[in-house]
Amino acid sequence: MPEIRPTDDATGSAGGEIVLQAEGLSKNFAGFSAVSGVDLAVRRGTIHALIGPNGAGKTTCFNLLTKFLTPTGGVIRYMGRDITRMKPADVARLGLVRSFQISAVFPNLTVKENVRIALQRRIRGSSLDFWRSESVLHALDQDALALVEDVGLSAYAEHLAVELSYGRKRALEIATTLALKPDMLLLDEPMAGMGHEDIDRTAALIKRVSRNRTILMVEHNLSVVASLSDRITVLARGQVLSEGDYATVSTNPRVIEAYIGAGHA
Ligand SMILES: Nc1ncnc2c1ncn2[C@@H]1O[C@H](COP(=O)(O)OP(=O)(O)OP(=O)(O)O)[C@@H](O)[C@H]1O
Numbered sequence: 437m438p439e440i441r442p443t444d445d446a447t448g449s450a451g452g453e454i455v456l457q458a459e460g461l462s463k464n465f466a467g468f469s470a471v472s473g474v475d476l477a478v479r480r481g482t483i484h485a486l487i488g489p490n491g492a493g494k495t496t497c498f499n500l501l502t503k504f505l506t507p508t509g510g511v512i513r514y515m516g517r518d519i520t521r522m523k524p525a526d527v528a529r530l531g532l533v534r535s536f537q538i539s540a541v542f543p544n545l546t547v548k549e550n551v552r553i554a555l556q557r558r559i560r561g562s563s564l565d566f567w568r569s570e571s572v573l574h575a576l577d578q579d580a581l582a583l584v585e586d587v588g589l590s591a592y593a594e595h596l597a598v599e600l601s602y603g604r605k606r607a608l609e610i611a612t613t614l615a616l617k618p619d620m621l622l623l624d625e626p627m628a629g630m631g632h633e634d635i636d637r638t639a640a641l642i643k644r645v646s647r648n649r650t651i652l653m654v655e656h657n658l659s660v661v662a663s664l665s666d667r668i669t670v671l672a673r674g675q676v677l678s679e680g681d682y683a684t685v686s687t688n689p690r691v692i693e694a695y696i697g698a699g700h701a
Pocket residue numbers: 465468469470488489490491492493494495496497
């Protein structure tokens with residue numbers, strides 16, 4: 437069972453304080469309660485998974501936490517700050533970044549160029565003179581290559597994004613997300629549509645990326661969840677059914693029943 441790892445943050449404190457918190461989070465769609473009174477606390481340096489049978493409210497919850505939906509009720513705090521009414525771009529600036537949806541990969545640019553553009557996006561607003569400087573462009577290239585290496589794509593740095601396998605495209609998307617220097621990453625089904633090999637590679641990448649970051653992911657693949665997650669929140673019918681490590685939630689009779697009821701067993 438994965439243990440809670442210490443973090444590399446500036447204070448050197450062991451994983452512990454709550455980074456992202458939801459209290460009483462709720463969302464109604466035309467009177468239908470998709471998410472209802474969800475409490476969630478994601479702690480620094482952990483990989484936290486949000487799971488549950490089909491229609492449990494995972495995507496809705498994820499969209500609420502990433503600010504793509506506005507809650508009907510409840511409060512969301514990031515680093516103690518109320519972000520319930522903030523826009524996705526503003527929370528991204530605070531270090532809370534959603535991957536896969538937000539990061540655009542340009543198919544006809546190389547891997548390195550894609551990452552460089554993501555880096556430029558972060559520091560846009562600088563003057564034209566700044567961008568004309570040789571040393572700035574060189575430094576950007578170096579930073580881009582470092583990120584490309586971080587996600588294991590060094591051999592593909594000069595390849596067009598369109599030429600990459602599905603799993604490597606995901607790795608590139610992660611690199612463009614890391615270019616935004618997130619403290620916390622929110623991943624929406626990072627393994628969706630992948631074969632075994634890409635799943636293993638992406639799981640290793642997520643593990644590596646999590647070393648000095650906090651991660652919340654929605655994921656259907658339960659063996660991935662079991663091997664990666666420090667903590668798991670199980671949703672069913674819009675409510676929290678169980679929370680804990682994999683051994684705890686996977687043996688909870690209510691969780692087993694919910695999965696069987698939804699035809700997952
Ligand atoms: N925009 C919407 N309008 C109306 N109902 C919605 C909307 N989005 C989601 N729902 C309903 O809310 C419930 C939860 O949906 P949600 O997509 O969050 O579940 P999920 O856990 O992500 O499911 P899945 O495992 O199938 O992805 C479902 O009953 C769904 O039909």
